[in-house]
Amino acid sequence: MASQSVYRQRSYSEEYSSNNKKLHEKLNISYPSFQSYYQNFDRYYSIYNDLELEALRQWVFIVRPECNIVTENDSKTPEGRIGNDRFMTDMIKRHNVVTLQLTNQLSYDHDFMTFPVGRTESLQLPDLSIKNYTISQPYTNLLMPYGGNAWESKTGGTFDITFREDSSLRVHRLFQTWVHYIDGVNRGEWNPKNKYWHWNKLDYASSVYYFVCGPDGESIIWWGKYTGVFPTGVPNSDMSFNLRGGVENKTSIPFVYYYFESLNPDIIIDFNRNAHASGQLNYIPHYNEDIVGSPNGVVGVPFIGNSDNGLDYKLFWRPAVTF
Numbered sequence: 001m002a003s004q005s006v007y008r009q010r011s012y013s014e015e016y017s018s019n020n021k022k023l024h025e026k027l028n029i030s031y032p033s034f035q036s037y038y039q040n041f042d043r044y045y046s047i048y049n050d051l052e053l054e055a056l057r058q059w060v061f062i063v064r065p066e067c068n069i070v071t072e073n074d075s076k077t078p079e080g081r082i083g084n085d086r087f088m089t090d091m092i093k094r095h096n097v098v099t100l101q102l103t104n105q106l107s108y109d110h111d112f113m114t115f116p117v118g119r120t121e122s123l124q125l126p127d128l129s130i131k132n133y134t135i136s137q138p139y140t141n142l143l144m145p146y147g148g149n150a151w152e153s154k155t156g157g158t159f160d161i162t163f164r165e166d167s168s169l170r171v172h173r174l175f176q177t178w179v180h181y182i183d184g185v186n187r188g189e190w191n192p193k194n195k196y197w198h199w200n201k202l203d204y205a206s207s208v209y210y211f212v213c214g215p216d217g218e219s220i221i222w223w224g225k226y227t228g229v230f231p232t233g234v235p236n237s238d239m240s241f242n243l244r245g246g247v248e249n250k251t252s253i254p255f256v257y258y259y260f261e262s263l264n265p266d267i268i269i270d271f272n273r274n275a276h277a278s279g280q281l282n283y284i285p286h287y288n289e290d291i292v293g294s295p296n297g298v299v300g301v302p303f304i305g306n307s308d309n310g311l312d313y314k315l316f317w318r319p320a321v322t323f
Helices: 002-018 020-026 034-039 080-084 086-094 096-102 170-186 194-199 265-274
Strands: 057-062 120-123 132-136 143-147 155-164 206-213 220-231 250-262 302-306 313-317
Touching (some): 057 120, 096 170, 170 250, 220 265, 220 313, 265 302
Antiparallel strands (some): 057 206, 206 220, 220 250
């Protein structure tokens, strides 16, 4: 009898498994197909878990400007008249890795700032909007609206990024160095590299990439890019005296930008160009079977690849560089 009971249980399990999909459809637990759901109407306002928005994973990447702060062959030697500035020479000597975040000498394997990635708390984004106008009929005053262009919402704006400060106030030091350099270039205290004179370009301007991924931390579902970015101030007021009080460990940096756009595939190409990504690259997955969980958070350069079907974008991370 026992063996018969096991046999019946196994048969029922197999039968249930084979009819599982149809049963879930009849009970409105799942939908017939992806195309069916989006090309038909849902009269019961059903909620299907795999189609609902879940927890998202977000990353912000800032491209390094190419400020002319240290010499090309020696990252610890000030460039030209930079050596006459006590603040800049002190930053190069005592906080060299922070200063190099503003130069191409930090790494020749990619173009990104490194430590701000793990300390970014929030980023403001602009809405996309169009101008609208109306045509008025003279006698009745009936108004017919028509759309204009969206350029005004894409260019020439401001935004803030909030960072979590570290134990040596390196975030404050980084942006004070950036703003101080811009001020010195504007006043002629020091010069950008010669190529920027010839190109008529700003050497202190940067770009900011923003990616929103699904719960797996890899599948990119939204992205955007600020172009022509630089900070306009440093919140030194954060350090104001407060008797028996502490200092807030978050600081907000104001930026201006030239242009913002989102969901343009060319942004993916630009990102991989900044990541120096080409060919087959190894990457570190978010799940490690050996520890049954996520591995160490310190990894190498991010890059974007394709999913198995070739239709979706994936955010991957190369192995960390050892020092």
